[in-house]
Structures are given as structure tokens and as C-alpha cells.
Amino acid sequence: xxxxxxxxxxIHGSETTGKIMFYVIFSLIPALFGSIYFFGFYVVKVxxxxxxxxxxxxxxxxxxxxxxxxxxxxxxxxxxxxxxFVLPPRIPLWIVAIGGFLAIFLVKELFGxxxxxxxxxxxxxxxxxxxSYPVEMTKFTKPLDYSIDAITSxxxxxxxxxxxxxxxxxxxxxxxxxxxxxxxxxxxxxxxLGAIFLxxxxxxxxxxPVSYILTVAIFSLxxxxxxxxxxxxxxxxxxxxxxxxxxxxxxxxxxGKIIFGIGCGIITFLIRRWGGYPEGVCYSIxxxxxxxxxxxxxxxxxKFGSKNx
Amino acid sequence: xxxxxxxxxxxKSLSKNEKIEEFKYPxxxxxPLSQHTGSPxxxxxxxxxxxxEGQVIGEISGFISSYIHSSISGKVIDVLPWNLxxxxxxxxxxxxxxxxxxxxxxxxxxxxxxxxxxxxxxxxENGIVxxxxxxxxxxxxxxxPPGKKAEYIILNGCECEPFLTxxxxxxxxxxxxxxxxxxxxxxxxxxxxxxxxxxxxxxxLIPILNxxxxxxxxxxxxxxxxxxxxYPQGSxxxxxxxxxxxxxxxxxxxxxxxxxxxNVQTARAIKRxxxxxxxxxxxxxxxxxxxxxxxxxNVRIGTLISEILNYCDGELKYGRKIINGGPxxxxxxxxxxxxVIKGTSGILLLPEEKLPEKIQPCIRCGKxxxxxxxxxxxxxxGRYVEVEMFDKCENLNVFDCIECGCCSYxxxxxxxxxxxxxxxxxxxxxx
Numbered sequence: 001x002x003x004x005x006x007x008x009x010x011i012h013g014s015e016t017t018g019k020i021m022f023y024v025i026f027s028l029i030p031a032l033f034g035s036i037y038f039f040g041f042y043v044v045k046v047x048x049x050x051x052x053x054x055x056x057x058x059x060x061x062x063x064x065x066x067x068x069x070x071x072x073x074x075x076x077x078x079x080x081x082x083x084x085f086v087l088p089p090r091i092p093l094w095i096v097a098i099g100g101f102l103a104i105f106l107v108k109e110l111f112g113x114x115x116x117x118x119x120x121x122x123x124x125x126x127x128x129x130x131x132s133y134p135v136e137m138t139k140f141t142k143p144l145d146y147s148i149d150a151i152t153s154x155x156x157x158x159x160x161x162x163x164x165x166x167x168x169x170x171x172x173x174x175x176x177x178x179x180x181x182x183x184x185x186x187x188x189x190x191x192x193l194g195a196i197f198l199x200x201x202x203x204x205x206x207x208x209p210v211s212y213i214l215t216v217a218i219f220s221l222x223x224x225x226x227x228x229x230x231x232x233x234x235x236x237x238x239x240x241x242x243x244x245x246x247x248x249x250x251x252x253x254x255x256g257k258i259i260f261g262i263g264c265g266i267i268t269f270l271i272r273r274w275g276g277y278p279e280g281v282c283y284s285i286x287x288x289x290x291x292x293x294x295x296x297x298x299x300x301x302x303k304f305g306s307k308n309x
Numbered sequence: 310x311x312x313x314x315x316x317x318x319x320x321k322s323l324s325k326n327e328k329i330e331e332f333k334y335p336x337x338x339x340x341p342l343s344q345h346t347g348s349p350x351x352x353x354x355x356x357x358x359x360x361x362e363g364q365v366i367g368e369i370s371g372f373i374s375s376y377i378h379s380s381i382s383g384k385v386i387d388v389l390p391w392n393l394x395x396x397x398x399x400x401x402x403x404x405x406x407x408x409x410x411x412x413x414x415x416x417x418x419x420x421x422x423x424x425x426x427x428x429x430x431x432x433x434e435n436g437i438v439x440x441x442x443x444x445x446x447x448x449x450x451x452x453x454p455p456g457k458k459a460e461y462i463i464l465n466g467c468e469c470e471p472f473l474t475x476x477x478x479x480x481x482x483x484x485x486x487x488x489x490x491x492x493x494x495x496x497x498x499x500x501x502x503x504x505x506x507x508x509x510x511x512x513x514l515i516p517i518l519n520x521x522x523x524x525x526x527x528x529x530x531x532x533x534x535x536x537x538x539x540y541p542q543g544s545x546x547x548x549x550x551x552x553x554x555x556x557x558x559x560x561x562x563x564x565x566x567x568x569x570x571x572n573v574q575t576a577r578a579i580k581r582x583x584x585x586x587x588x589x590x591x592x593x594x595x596x597x598x599x600x601x602x603x604x605x606x607n608v609r610i611g612t613l614i615s616e617i618l619n620y621c622d623g624e625l626k627y628g629r630k631i632i633n634g635g636p637x638x639x640x641x642x643x644x645x646x647x648x649v650i651k652g653t654s655g656i657l658l659l660p661e662e663k664l665p666e667k668i669q670p671c672i673r674c675g676k677x678x679x680x681x682x683x684x685x686x687x688x689x690x691g692r693y694v695e696v697e698m699f700d701k702c703e704n705l706n707v708f709d710c711i712e713c714g715c716c717s718y719x720x721x722x723x724x725x726x727x728x729x730x731x732x733x734x735x736x737x738x739x740x
Binding site: 003004005006007008009010011012013015016017019020068113114115116247248250251252253254296300301302303304305306 | 315317471546556557558559560561627628629630632636637638639640641643657659661662664667669670671672673674675676678679681682683684685686688689705706709712714717718719720721722723725727728731
């Protein structure tokens, strides 16, 4: 009976951080296989390098800083997969390795590690890579062309924005993912499969994705864009369900999540419509990340019994 | 219905069908003089005195305080500080049983002829306190502060803590006494309308309650409310919210919105005191969990927990812990040589959980905020406690926390949020 004395409660729910991370990894697997189908075996290398680079960077930091080794919680693996998902299919592998290092070392661990980073690691790494290697980061290839020097092809957003003379994929092709784009962003169908799993497992709630996507759809309607294309193109589905819902960098209350989603939607739309880039999902989420502490501050629930005051 | 809270597996089937058993009069009892909320009772017996069952051994020491009675007859062998289940120490009277079972003279009364003041006085003199857990002196609750008016009495039969079944058994086996107690409470507070709130998992009580109400002479309006199974349904504030859809103001009491809530066992104790002249010297508890024979027992106050565990065949070994109360809000005790007191609703033998050695980081999932029935932000409070910024915790209304444990229960990182909150309150009170 020489036990430790514990504070109440003496029973706990079965949810653990590790389990949640596993669910997220699991939910990304359909899209992962989809990306291999659409862009060839090369993307396996990209994803693997990205994961390895992320996990090793975390290990390196934790050893250097003499912190508890927590690479087993799976969060670095998720960052690795998500980073690979937002890179072009024929990205040179050394750039991927740099990306993984930036995501974990610079964006996550230097801010205090799991639970303390302000920006989404994968998206910040992508933003830095895009600024550093603009040519490699904007070279998109034709889907189902498995050769290493596959024919380049403009993304649907680029076609729509610049009104260039190239055939826009059909909505069905957009939905299943048979279009050019980043590795993991193209297949709406497979991403939604994973998203439904996460919603059912209550890992994420509907608040951010629905408010985000609806905002983009509504603004598209008012400006005579085709909302269906706006939703299925670019990284909107990937961003709305898997990036914007990142616990650490999104608001903690439901009300805050809706504000966050609407903000992401507006900025995405503004960038797509008038910005210098054809796609705005990445920057919109990063921008809204900066507002999270503020949103949290003003959306904390009012305590029980404060109505009568 | 209240917002927040969690759904729990209730484990009540372990002891739900066990009839209340009379637990033996122990060889000795240890009766602490501070079993209730408020100031401790003053001892009026000394070593060597002879006391009988029901005799006052501790005198009330203020308005918010309570009388303490001997639960057996025998010789006082010592008066010394003893550990309470709450972790504190209290001066306690140790009485050795002489086996005579001598008792004070019990006066039978008809409550209908009594005035409100008389009832409150009887409740006070018989040491009745809330038997739900907090042990708040009942005479204080029954005394309506000037300027306030009680409109409803709510009888709390929710028993939302998993494992515990003692209130259920009392409602089932002593239905008449409970309802009679409820009527006495209504008479004392001059209330015409009462509710009995029970959780859906006790729906089989409905015909029994209805039957009792039909057969008894009823002077008030009694309405039975079936409430969904959701923890902490039995919290006073949330019970009122569910039944009347009113929120007790922050920092206020239920009487501020015209209600008073009593536990079912308290109602029964009030009935026994008023009608039969029996002071609060025993209570029904549930002993369950990893014990081989889970039981509902009627136990003398002051019986050692070790004796009860022994009786229910609960083996104490490494990796098991004893909880005084329910699993969500109960307190782990470090030794079984601690007595059952008025506020003890259950004794649980639970396995030690595999929790992380080090405090894990918050992943900011917000599940604690969604589950908090007081609409606080436990994750934020926890973060400030870790860096010892207690003033910030006060701004986040840490004192409104009822320590129900929902946040710790749902936290995927298994952060000790209730621990943090208790620590913050402690630090802030000390300032």
C-alpha cells in the first residue's frame, strides 16, 4: 500500500495525446495513397524524407537542449506528412529535408515544443521554402505522368487566375484529385474520407472547416467565381480540415474556432482574387495563427451564473 | 439541461442490487469533532467518561457548526487528533464499545404540530449535516436569510458519481422516510413545491416513489424529474439548472434564486431526528470497486474504513488505492485507519492508474473547456499555475471551480488540472 497519493478524479477518459496523433496520421493515409497514384513513386521518397527530417530534427533539438525525448508522441510524424503534402510532386529531396528541419527546429521547438508554437510548422516551412526556392516550389506536374521529369502543368487556380490557354480539369477530376497541384492536396474525395474519420473520432470539430469553406464559397458566389472550383482547387480542403484545425495554433473555444475559420476564408479569398499568388490557403492560416491569442482572449466562455450579475 | 459535463461509465451494477446491510457495531469508534463544513465542535467528554449511543460528545461552536453524538455506548478511551479522510487532522473522541447498546431516550414526535423554529432546532440538536459529501450543517440551510424567500425544495437523488449506489438504495428501501423528510423540510422552510431529481439510470425508482407518494398523506406538491445521465448532474447548481433552468449567481447560494437542495439521505436523517428523536450517528455508504463483495452498508459514524474493507473482502495491495467518496471527486486516503464520517458516501478500492510520470504539455485541444460545467478554461488556468502566475488564475475565475474533475477526465495529455486548480486556490487563499 505504499502508493502515491493522487488528486481526484481517480478515473480518466481513454483519450490520450498519442492516440489523437495516431488518428490524425491514420486519417491522412487515404490521401497519401492517392498522391502516390496521381504523382508516382517519387512522392513516397518526398514523404519519407520529410518525416525522417522532421523526427530527426526534433530528436536533435531535444538532445541538444537536454529536454525530455518526446519523438514518440507522433506529432513530428504528422508535421512531416503534412509538409510533404504541401510540396510540389517533383520537389528536389534536399529541399524537403531543409523543410522538415525548418518546420520542427525553427517553428516548433524553438517556440517551446509541442503545445507552444504559434505558427503551423508545416505551413510555415512551406512559406519559407516558397520564398527561398520559388522556381522549384512552383513547378507543378501533370497528374498520372510518373516520369521523374514529368511534363509541367499549371494548377487549376493558376489557370483561373491568369486566364491562360489551358484546359481546366472537370469538376469530377477536381474531386477525385486528377489535377496538378501539391502532393497531398489534390484529392478532395480521399481527404474528405480522412476528415470524416477525424470528425467521427471527435479529434476535430466542424467549426473551423465548415466556417472556412463556407466563407470561401459565399465570397466566390458574390464575385462570380465558381464556388465548386474554388472549394476543390488549391489546398482548401487539406488546409481547412488538417491545417487550420491544428490544436496548438487554432483557438480553443468553439466561438473562437468559427471566427478563425471565417478569417481564414476571407484572407484566402482576398489572396486568390487580388493577391500576387494564385493560392492563399497557406498564408491565410498563418495570418490567422497570429490572431489566435487575441481570439482566445475575447472568446473565453462567460462563467456559470454570470447572467444574473 | 446544463451545458458541459461528461458521460461516464457508471459501474453501479456492482452494488446496485445489494440490499442495505446493517454493519456491525465496531469494537471502537473514532469520532472526529470536525466532520462538517464550519467550525469544529467543542469536546464535552474526557478520557474515562462513559457515554451512551446518541449522547452529545461535541457541542456546537458557532452558527455554521454542528453537534457531534456518540454512535455507540462505552467508555471514552481518549480524545486526541486523528486523521480525517480529507487529509486534515481533527480532535477526535475514541470510544470503546461495551456491547451494551445503551441509548439515549428517544422521543417520538408528530412533525405536523411543530413550528418551523422547532424543526430547525431539532435538526440542529441532532447534528444533521448534508450527507451528499460537503456536510454543510442542515439547520443553516433551513434558516432562510432575511430578505430571501424559498420557493422550491429540490431533493437530490442524482448520485451522478460512478460506483456509488447508497442514495439509490435509500430511496428504494426507505422511500417513505425520505418523502416524510422532504415534507418536514418543506414545512420548516414554508415551501409548497418540491422536486425530486433522479438520473435516468435510476428510472426503476419511479413506480416506487409514486407508490409512496400515493400511500402517504402528502401536504405539498411533489414532482419527480428524470434527468439525463450526465456528470455532474448531482452538483447543486447543475441540478437547479436542469430542473428550473435557472443559474445560481456566481459566488451566490441556491437560496438567492429561491431554492434549497437536500440530499436524499439528509432528508431521511431529518425525518428520523424530528419524528423518532434519533441523532445522526449512522449513515448508508457504498463499499465497492475492486472489493470481492461490493455492498451497501448502514455504518456507525466513526467505524474504521479498514473494518469495512475487510468485511467486503477488499484486499489492500500494491497498485490499489482507497478512495473516500466517488471516483470523480473523492479523496484518496493513505491509510485505512481512518473513520467513516458524516460526509462519507462511499469507500472505493480502485486500481492505481497508469498516468504519465512527468506533466505532459497541453496540446490546446480545448476539450476541457467544452466539458467544464462552470464554463471556465481549465487549460489556461493550468498553464498559469505551472508558471506560478496565480493572479491570472483568479482573473480566470478559479474560485468558481467546483472541482468536479471533468477537465482532468477528458484531458488527452492527462494533465492534473484539478490538482493545478486546487493548488491555485490554496495559494490565493494564503495570500
